[in-house]
Structures are given as C-alpha cells and as structure tokens.
Amino acid sequence: MTITVEGYTYRYGEDVLAVDDVSLAVGDGEFLVLAGANGSGKTTLVRGFNGLLTPDRGTVSVNGRPVDDDPVAARSAVGMVFQDPRDGFVAATVGSDVAFGPENLGLERADIDRRVADALDAVRMAGRGEERIDELSGGERERVAIAGALAMDPDHLVLDEPFTGLDWAARRSVLDRLRALRDEGVGVVVVTHDLRDVAALADRIVVLADGAVALDDADPSPAALAERGVRPP
Numbered sequence: 642m643t644i645t646v647e648g649y650t651y652r653y654g655e656d657v658l659a660v661d662d663v664s665l666a667v668g669d670g671e672f673l674v675l676a677g678a679n680g681s682g683k684t685t686l687v688r689g690f691n692g693l694l695t696p697d698r699g700t701v702s703v704n705g706r707p708v709d710d711d712p713v714a715a716r717s718a719v720g721m722v723f724q725d726p727r728d729g730f731v732a733a734t735v736g737s738d739v740a741f742g743p744e745n746l747g748l749e750r751a752d753i754d755r756r757v758a759d760a761l762d763a764v765r766m767a768g769r770g771e772e773r774i775d776e777l778s779g780g781e782r783e784r785v786a787i788a789g790a791l792a793m794d795p796d797h798l799v800l801d802e803p804f805t806g807l808d809w810a811a812r813r814s815v816l817d818r819l820r821a822l823r824d825e826g827v828g829v830v831v832v833t834h835d836l837r838d839v840a841a842l843a844d845r846i847v848v849l850a851d852g853a854v855a856l857d858d859a860d861p862s863p864a865a866l867a868e869r870g871v872r873p874p
C-alpha cells in the first residue's frame with residue numbers, strides 16, 4: 642500500500658517546467674513532509690497523487706495500481722486537502738459536507754454519523770455540524786475540509802499547507818490525529834514551507850527546488866534545509 646511516483650514531469654504551457662523528473666514513494670504509515678520554496682512544484686506534484694493532474698511524463702501508482710487505470714479508486718485511496726478550500730465544499734452545512742464522502746461510499750447511517758462526529762472532533766468542530774459553511778471563518782473552513790478528508794478513512798492523506806489558517810489548539814489537535822493515523826498505517830504527506838510543527842513527526846523530509854528533489858533525508862541538518870530555501874524548525 643504505497644504511493645509510488647516515477648519520473649513525474651509536469652509543464653504548464655511551453656515555458657514552465659513545474660515538476661522535473663521526480664521519483665519517490667510514500668509507504669504505509671510513513672509521514673512525509675514535502676517542503677520547498679514558493680513555486681518549487683509541491684502542489685503540482687501532489688495533485689498527481691490521486692489523478693487531479695496527469696503528468697506529461699512519468700507515472701503514479703497507488704497501492705500498486707496506476708492512477709490512470711482507475712482514477713476513482715485512486716481518489717478514494719488518497720484523501721486530499723488543499724490550502725484554500727473555499728470552492729471545495731459540496732453542501733451548505735458543516736455536518737452535511739463532511740458526511741457527503743462517506744454517504745457516497747454507501748455506508749450505513751450510523752457508521753456515517755460516527756465518522757462525521759469523529760472527524761469533527763479531530764478538528765475541534767464537535768457539535769457544530771448544523772452551522773453554515775458560508776458563515777465560518779477561513780480557518781474553520783479549512784478545518785471542515787480536513788474533517789471531510791478524515792471522514793473518508795483513506796489509505797493515504799495528502800494535506801497541502803494545512804496549518805496556515807489554523808489556530809494553535811486546532812493545529813495541535815490535527816497533528817495529534819495525523820500522528821494517530823500514521824501509527825495506524827496511513828501514509829501521510831504534509832506540504833509546507835514551515836517545518837515548525839511537523840518536523841518532529843516526519844519520518845522523512847523531501848525538499849523540492851525548481852521542480853526537482855533537492856533533498857530527501859530522515860533528519861536533515863538545519864544548514865542543509867536553509868541552503869535549499871527552507872527555514873529550519
């Protein structure tokens with residue numbers, strides 16, 4: 642059960658080579674932090690992990706199966722949360738939005754309700770299922786988006802800058818959940834250029850620079866990070 646990326650190359654138009662021949666694997670229960678300066682290609686790379694982008698060259702396989710072969714399976718195996726989830730909501734209220742994914746999996750109502758309650762609890766939104774999403778703050782919306790991904794119970798979870806809008810308590814709570822998921826065997830990928838919170842949890846830190854892997858290390862030195870444009874924790 643892994644995400645395996647081989648030779649991933651992606652261009653925007655003729656001129657922008659956003660990701661240049663990246664190969665890496667994320668194993669079960671592995672916590673990988675993907676760092677790198679603005680524009681280094683992080684988002685372009687992870688969007689390929691469940692088929693949201695198709696690389697110009699290279700392949701992505703999820704649990705041994707090429708994403709192209711079965712995009713639906715890839716989307717349910719790899720949960721994704723993006724930085725600014727404003728457009729990603731499908732329902733008007735918190736609870737119905739988080740329930741949407743599990744409902745589509747055809748689960749029993751009790752199971753859905755349990756997943757929703759559990760996911761809202763993880764992001765410190767317990768008891769707020771009836772609230773309207775368009776009346777939430779930016780950070781609260783981000784937390785709902787994270788809860789939506791958690792409720793899908795995916796094999797892998799990819800979070801792109803998940804902590805930017807989160808207050809300290811929410812951040813700690815989400816990190817606790819990510820740690821628990823990792824311990825249960827879920828592969829976790831966190832995209833960030835701020836290593837403060839996540840470095841201690843990371844099994845590996847991969848740094849992209851100009852679309853290529855510039856560093857892939859379990860415990861990189863502060864100097865090695867700084868050299869590649871990443872502020873050490």
Ligand SMILES: Nc1ncnc2c1ncn2[C@@H]1O[C@H](COP(=O)(O)OP(=O)(O)OP(=O)(O)O)[C@@H](O)[C@H]1O
Pocket residue numbers: 653657658659677678679680681682683684685686834
């Ligand atoms: N839709 C797009 N059209 C054209 N160029 C794009 C597009 N999206 C990204 N790029 C370019 O591709 C490169 C990689 O962008 P990407 O968003 O993957 O980087 P990133 O590491 O996630 O950056 P950030 O830390 O700022 O989120 C950048 O040079 C960016 O300008």
